[in-house]
Amino acid sequence: xxxxxxSVELKHDMPSYMVLKGTYGEKIHKTFRMTRQGVRWRFQRVxxxxxxxAFETILFIEKIFGTGLRDYAMKISKERYELRxxxxxxxxxxxxxxxxxxxxx
Numbered sequence: 001x002x003x004x005x006x007s008v009e010l011k012h013d014m015p016s017y018m019v020l021k022g023t024y025g026e027k028i029h030k031t032f033r034m035t036r037q038g039v040r041w042r043f044q045r046v047x048x049x050x051x052x053x054a055f056e057t058i059l060f061i062e063k064i065f066g067t068g069l070r071d072y073a074m075k076i077s078k079e080r081y082e083l084r085x086x087x088x089x090x091x092x093x094x095x096x097x098x099x100x101x102x103x104x105x
Contacts, residue, residue, distance in 0.1 A: 008047070018048055 006022035020043045032039050
């Protein structure tokens with residue numbers, strides 16, 4: 001499925017929200033292995049709720065502590081992503097980041 005088949009638009013309301021746009025059909029079933037409604041629900045949950053909420057949390061934290069922690073958070077998140085990718089490449093379903101962190105303490 002090409003990126004031109006699906007796009008995201010911002011709807012200006014109070015508050016604004018994102019809407020998934022594009023051509024739906026058999027490609028949706030093949031690409032995402034779910035119904036059109038399932039794709040719309042998943043999009044709304046992940047991008048409309050979780051992604052936006054993550055930025056709300058970041059804004060809240062940065063209002064209190066400033067933006068100085070941003071570099072640390074980016075470094076840690078990139079390291080965690082790398083560990084997950086390596087674990088998946090090795091056939092593992094998940095990585096126990098917390099146990100790794102507690103072993104170092």
